[in-house]
Every structure is written in C-alpha cells, then in structure tokens.
Amino acid sequence: xxxxxxxRMFVRVGLMTTAVSCVIAGFPVSTAAQQVSESRGFVSxxxxxxxxxxxxxxxxxxxxxxxxxxxxxxxxxxTGLSFDVSGGVRVWRSLAIGGGVxxxxxxxxxxVSARFPHPFFFNQHRNVSGTAEGLTRSETAVxxxxxxxxxxxxxxxITVFGGPTFFTVKQDLVTTVEFAEEFPFDTAxxxxxxxxxxxxxxxxxxxxxxxxxxFSEHVGVGGLVRFHSASIDFSSPGSDVVSADVGGLQTTGxxxxxx
Amino acid sequence: MxxxxxxxxxxxxATVVSLVFAGGVxxxxxxxxxxxxxxxxxxxxxxxxxxxxxxxxxxxxxxxLQASHAxxxxxxxxxxxxxxxxxGVPVHGASISRQTEAGTTVSIFGTVYTDIxxxxxxxxxxxxxxxxxxxxxxxxxxxxxxxxxxLPTLDGGYxxxxxxxxxxxxxxxxxxxxGQVLMKVDEKRSQSAVGQGSGVLGDVKKISATRVGGIFxxxxxxxxxxxxxxxxxxxxxxxxxxxxxxxxxKRDIATDQDNNWTGEGGIVDxxxxxxxxYDYFFKRHSWAGLDGLNAELYGVRVSSAFFNAxxxxxxxxxxxxxxxxxxxxxxxxxxxxxxxxxxxxMHGVTEFGVGRRNPRGLEGGLRLDGLGPTSAFxxxxxxxxxxxxxxxxxxxxxxxxxxxxxxxxxxxxxxxTHEAFSDVFGTSTEFFFQAPGGGYLxxxxxxxxxxxxxxxxxxxxxxxxxxxRRPSSLFVDTTMTARFPAHYxxxxxxxxxxxxxxxxxxPLAFNGNKFFWLNGTDYGGVHWNSTILSHxxxxxxxxGRHNTSGIRVDGVDGANRSQIERVFFRAVTELMxxxxxxxxxxxxxxxxxxxxxxxxxxxxxxxxxxxxxVGLRPPPTPF
Numbered sequence: 021x022x023x024x025x026x027x028r029m030f031v032r033v034g035l036m037t038t039a040v041s042c043v044i045a046g047f048p049v050s051t052a053a054q055q056v057s058e059s060r061g062f063v064s065x066x067x068x069x070x071x072x073x074x075x076x077x078x079x080x081x082x083x084x085x086x087x088x089x090x091x092x093x094x095x096x097x098x099t100g101l102s103f104d105v106s107g108g109v110r111v112w113r114s115l116a117i118g119g120g121v122x123x124x125x126x127x128x129x130x131x132v133s134a135r136f137p138h139p140f141f142f143n144q145h146r147n148v149s150g151t152a153e154g155l156t157r158s159e160t161a162v163x164x165x166x167x168x169x170x171x172x173x174x175x176x177x178i179t180v181f182g183g184p185t186f187f188t189v190k191q192d193l194v195t196t197v198e199f200a201e202e203f204p205f206d207t208a209x210x211x212x213x214x215x216x217x218x219x220x221x222x223x224x225x226x227x228x229x230x231x232x233x234x235f236s237e238h239v240g241v242g243g244l245v246r247f248h249s250a251s252i253d254f255s256s257p258g259s260d261v262v263s264a265d266v267g268g269l270q271t272t273g274x275x276x277x278x279x
Numbered sequence: 280m281x282x283x284x285x286x287x288x289x290x291x292x293a294t295v296v297s298l299v300f301a302g303g304v305x306x307x308x309x310x311x312x313x314x315x316x317x318x319x320x321x322x323x324x325x326x327x328x329x330x331x332x333x334x335x336x337x338x339x340x341x342x343x344l345q346a347s348h349a350x351x352x353x354x355x356x357x358x359x360x361x362x363x364x365x366x367g368v369p370v371h372g373a374s375i376s377r378q379t380e381a382g383t384t385v386s387i388f389g390t391v392y393t394d395i396x397x398x399x400x401x402x403x404x405x406x407x408x409x410x411x412x413x414x415x416x417x418x419x420x421x422x423x424x425x426x427x428x429x430l431p432t433l434d435g436g437y438x439x440x441x442x443x444x445x446x447x448x449x450x451x452x453x454x455x456x457x458g459q460v461l462m463k464v465d466e467k468r469s470q471s472a473v474g475q476g477s478g479v480l481g482d483v484k485k486i487s488a489t490r491v492g493g494i495f496x497x498x499x500x501x502x503x504x505x506x507x508x509x510x511x512x513x514x515x516x517x518x519x520x521x522x523x524x525x526x527x528x529k530r531d532i533a534t535d536q537d538n539n540w541t542g543e544g545g546i547v548d549x550x551x552x553x554x555x556x557y558d559y560f561f562k563r564h565s566w567a568g569l570d571g572l573n574a575e576l577y578g579v580r581v582s583s584a585f586f587n588a589x590x591x592x593x594x595x596x597x598x599x600x601x602x603x604x605x606x607x608x609x610x611x612x613x614x615x616x617x618x619x620x621x622x623x624x625m626h627g628v629t630e631f632g633v634g635r636r637n638p639r640g641l642e643g644g645l646r647l648d649g650l651g652p653t654s655a656f657x658x659x660x661x662x663x664x665x666x667x668x669x670x671x672x673x674x675x676x677x678x679x680x681x682x683x684x685x686x687x688x689x690x691x692x693x694x695x696t697h698e699a700f701s702d703v704f705g706t707s708t709e710f711f712f713q714a715p716g717g718g719y720l721x722x723x724x725x726x727x728x729x730x731x732x733x734x735x736x737x738x739x740x741x742x743x744x745x746x747x748r749r750p751s752s753l754f755v756d757t758t759m760t761a762r763f764p765a766h767y768x769x770x771x772x773x774x775x776x777x778x779x780x781x782x783x784x785x786p787l788a789f790n791g792n793k794f795f796w797l798n799g800t801d802y803g804g805v806h807w808n809s810t811i812l813s814h815x816x817x818x819x820x821x822x823g824r825h826n827t828s829g830i831r832v833d834g835v836d837g838a839n840r841s842q843i844e845r846v847f848f849r850a851v852t853e854l855m856x857x858x859x860x861x862x863x864x865x866x867x868x869x870x871x872x873x874x875x876x877x878x879x880x881x882x883x884x885x886x887x888x889x890x891x892x893v894g895l896r897p898p899p900t901p902f
Contacts, residue, residue: 086485138485139501142485
C-alpha cells in the first residue's frame, strides 16, 4: 500500500445491490486487505431500483355547458428500475470529482376524478372517476459529484459524494377526461382520458455512498445508495403548471472499474 | 231596470260558454246519467253490477271498446276505454275506464246515459253545419272523423249535434236538425291568471339551444323529445297560424346571436321551464313528454296582446300535437314562471293521458249540477227564481231557468278536474326544482305567486292566482265576493237564463245558498272549482284540519310528497274516464292510491281522508 493518490479506474457490473452485499459478506478477506487502493479514478455501471414512492397531482378547470368543471389527476411515482453510469477522478488525496447519469423509467396508473357540469342545471355537477393506465415517467438525472474516497483496504473502497443534479423529466399528463352521458344527464360515466407528454428540466442535488469490492486490482463489484431530489414544474396544456417531486432514493449495484 | 230583473250588461259581460236548448224540467243532475265508480274498496256485488251493465250495453252496441293500453307501472294490468253510442252515434261525455288484471276487473269509472231517445238521423249535412260556423264565427271547420254526436242537454234531454272543431280552437255543437249552436267549448286550456319571467327576477339558468348557421335557436335537442320555443311577439296572425296547425316558419323560432340570451327573460323561461317540466314528468313519473311517446313540444311566447297562458290540444298546434301559449300581463311581465309553464304542459299530459282510453281526452263542458235556492237577494230584495229575469238595454227580459221554483245550476267538472291536475303538477314541478319557502323562486302551494300583479289584475289586490293550501283566502275576481272553494259543498255553480228557447249560463254563481254576481263564469268555474281537488292534494301531503269540514287529515309529509304526486299522476294517465263528476274523480284518485300503495297504506288513507275532508268522498272505511 502506498499513500500515493492514484487515478485508477474501476468498473461495476450490473448486479443487484442485495446480491452484491452477499458477495461482499461472503468474500474471504485476503492478506491484501491490509493494502489500500491507490486508484486514481473509477467508472461504475449500476442497475437497480429507484426505491422511493411519492405522487403528485394536477387539477384542471374547464368550461362545459357554460359552467366550470374540473378534474383531478393523481400520479403515483412508485419504485421502478433505475440505471446509472458514474465516474470520477481523484484530484487531491481522497477527494475526487466526477459525474454520472442515471435513468429512471416508470409506467404508472393515474387515478382521475372529474366534476362535469350538468347540461341543464347550474351547480349539479356529475362526479366521475376512473384510472388512466400506461402513463410513462422518464427521469434523466445528470449528477455532478464531489467525492470522498475512503479506501478500507486494497479490495474495498467506500466513497461518499454529493453535488448538484440536473434533471430532465418526461411525464405523461392527463389533458382531458372523456365521459359518456345520456338523458336525464344526472350521472356520467368515465370512458377514458387524453394525454400529452410534458417535458421539463430542473436542478436539484444528490448525496450518497458507494461501496466497491474488487476481485482484482481493477475490476470489482459494488453498491450505490444515492438520494437525489428536486422539484419540477411541468407546463400542462390544461393548467398553468404541475408541480412534482423528482428523484428519490436510488439503490443500485453493478460493475466497478478503477484505474 | 225593472224590479226582478238585472241589467243585460251583466249578461253580455258573461262569457257565453254554453248555450243549450231549453225544454223540460231539469233534475238534480242529468236524469239519465249513471255514474260508475267501483274499485279496490268496492264490494264484489258492486263490481259485478258494473260489469253486468258494461256487458249488457256492449252486447246491445251501446258501449264500444275504443282503446286499450297496458299499465305503465304494473305488469299484467290492462286499461280499456269504452265509449257510449246511441244507434251508432257517440254520446258526448259518456265513457268508461276499466282496469283489469289477468282478466279480473280491478276498477271501473265513468258515466253513461240510460234514457236516450232521439231521432238519430240528421236533417242537416255536416257541410251545412260547417257553413253555419263559418258564417257565424268566421272560422273554418277542421276535419273531424266522427262529427255527429248525441249531446246531453242542460234541460235533461238530448240533442243530435255536429261536433265541429274549428280553426279558432273552439268546438261547436251544432244542432243537426235546425242548425242552432247548442254548445261551444273553448279548446284552449287556459291558465288565465298566473306567470312571471324569471328573467325579470334575474335568475340565471341554462338554456338548451341549437346552433344553426351563425345563430342559436331555442330548440332543445338534448332531451328525448325536441322542445321548440317560438316567438311571435305581438303577431297574432302568426299565433293563429301556429294554433291552426300551420308550418313553423324560420322566423317563428326564438333565436339569439351568441347563445347568451339576454333581454328576453320570457323566452328563456318558456324554453327552460318546458325542459324542466319534461324532466319532472320523466324523472318522477317515467312519462315521456306530453303524450308519453316523446312527441315534439311546442311553446310560443306572445309578448303583447295576449294576456293569458294556455294549452291548445290536438288537433291544434304544429304537427297537430298541441301547443302551449305563454302571454304577457298588461304590465309586460311574461306568464312563464315554472308553475305556469308546468301547469300548461300538464294540460297536455291530461289530454293525452286520458286520450289513451277516450279519444277526445278529458272532456270539459257544462253539466247539470243540481238546483239552487228558490230565491236570490237582488237589488236589496229577495227575488224568486220564477219571477226573476235579466233585461237587455231595450227592456227585453230573459227569465232565469228554474225547476220547481229553484235555480237550475250548472258547472264544468271536467274543466275543473283539468285545471286541478294542472295546478297540482304545476306545484309539484315547483317543489321538484325549487327549495320550499316563501318569496320569489321558492316552492309553495301557491299558483302564480311570482307575479303578484296577477292578483292585482284578477281581484284588485296583489297576490297569487290560486292557493292550494288555503283556497278560500283568495277571491275569485274583482267583485271581491266569492272565494275559491276548499269544499265540494262550496263549489260555484251557475244559473241559466232562457233566451229565445235556449239556455245561457250567466255569472250568477251559487255557493250553497249564497250567491254572487261575478264578472264572468270562468267556463263554468273551471279554475275556481279546481281548488277543491287541489286542496285535497295539499292535505294529503301536508295534513291538517280542514277549515269547513273540521276533518283532520294526517298527510304523508313533504318528504314523501312523491307518493301523492304519483297517485294523482296515475289517476289521470291510467284511470281517468273521459268525463266524470268530481266525486267520481275522487274515487279514481283513491283507486290510484290503492293500486300503488295498497288500500290500507298510509298514503292511500291520507288521500282518502283528504278527499273526505273536502267533501268528495264518504268517510274512509276503517281497517
């Protein structure tokens, strides 16, 4: 082991975090464990989950039969697959800078409730509710990270990091609730929705920890826990903005390559 | 003016609704009249006797099955309408309604005449009679399928007459032998004393219109029956054309440039309230439109020169399906409040509903209604009927028609029934859409209360047109003498005078032994006497102690008003015969209650007790 700050790359293979944890736990600590990594840099590729659950809502007013109606859509953002590529280089001792890109994709079922004005009477709205399936949400997060690499030994690196994240989010939003009605029009039946894909960007932050276990000098596996978050305002055709939280807690694992 | 006479001006002011051949002695009612009224509360013997009468008259060709239809509420029940014929000639106002279930009779209501003896061969042709109408009244005879009729006359006899409905919406009964006009019936079922445009009151409501080109027509196509509101403003020629069945022209249809209807609250109220009334019939009674079959509804606004609201039944109106007319008060207020519009449309339902069994619908007309006192106190002296006469301006005297020294009296039970049901459902529609309470745009048991100026016109005092809750709180006209009756014993019956061998009804009205010189006869008191039935409707719902009879009624309560509304609606659409005295109408209503809720149900008892309280029924049988 040397004290020299290296610039070694490492790459992580795409294994799930839990699996990685098992590997780490079961791997015998060799005599080399007393040595400390001198890597100068690293690259990681991860797959896993964005393990968070949140939702956001949208309320749209519209005019029908010379009266205002509205609908409310609740969009759940549940746990989904996440992919991530990151890298970094040491710039001073254990301090490194780097970046990464993570992708999150989720197909959601939104719940929709609407109040449709009555064609004959004021203040006698018909309430309908239903679901809108297959609404896609895609988050692309570009992370700028300041890292602190703490080699435990030659096989094990622990890295903590944090920094800003630039999010680009595509979100399917309900623009119109479709319904069927017939005389005497006192009730209406939900029949479907029309949607539009809204795209917007925002800036947030990320913090996290990465644990890398190396089989060899350059290659290993690891696990990453990252919390990244921001708030975003979508421009919706039916309302001014739709505010939503983006990001969440990512738990991934995969290949590590250091150099 | 000589002693024992009354100025002839009174006579001429009277609406000469009916004139009948004067002859023999009038009895309490028509001597040959047999009223049938058996139902759930009747004994088996009563039903068998009524059945035997129907069988016998059917076998001899005197009764003919005219129409039948399935009950719209009870599977397996059937309704049949029989008309009476004499030597193949129909008898006016004689019809029977029979309800059966699996071949067993449930109820029978109606009237027949048993002592008809006339020559059934007319001397005049129909063409001759039509020419007489044209010459006398300037109206063209409409095509009539069965014009010859036997008319029971007010002298207790019968006349062979041509029944000719003319283009002026008046039906004339012309003597088929000598061409005299025996009776006239105004076919305009009128609501002569109500109204208000909610537009005037500033209430904003939705109007279902149709875009045609760049403008919007008051044509509702959202409801299953198209509702078309016409606007002739003050063009009475256009109104006549529409009444007479003329084609609706583009210019007749009420329009607006941007569908934001401003400046004509009467149009908005006419159109919207027709739609609401349609909704009420549909939602409460599963009844589609006026005819139950979603025929197009026509309403026409007349902004001047027509101080009335009316329903003109088929064969009048565009497409021969009837038309509702909504006029304007002298002060310019549209007669288009919800209760008025619903009142007029209910006339249509009554026509079509009864028409399912009797092709002529619920027939109005003067009927003998008993005898009055022997004398009346006139000009400060008691005058004997036999010595009393009206005098015209040149001194010619016209004696009152008396029997055994007593005034022979007439009324119009068919017309009163018509008006009562229209008031009942005008009120019911109001309760369906408006919150209960006092003041404008509130539901109550008053007719035309949103146009207090109508009371000013009618009786010189601001207020509603009629009250179902307290009928007697209102005078019937500006003489401020007679009040609307709340009890059958107080109904207004009218005296007759003889003019050159014919009888004319005059506005000398009797209420028990009281009498009143009124401003008119109201077609035999059709609006005035309607409050007897409509007050029973009120009592059946709200309960209370009847002012005249002192009988206490336990009503079903306002929360259950739909029960009583359904009873009355079933009575008129499923059971009512073509003509009946008010007590038979009361029996019909009780039968409807028994059909719907059972003879011993609280609702049926409330109805029966209410009709007993107003003097139309015997005491309810305890269970």
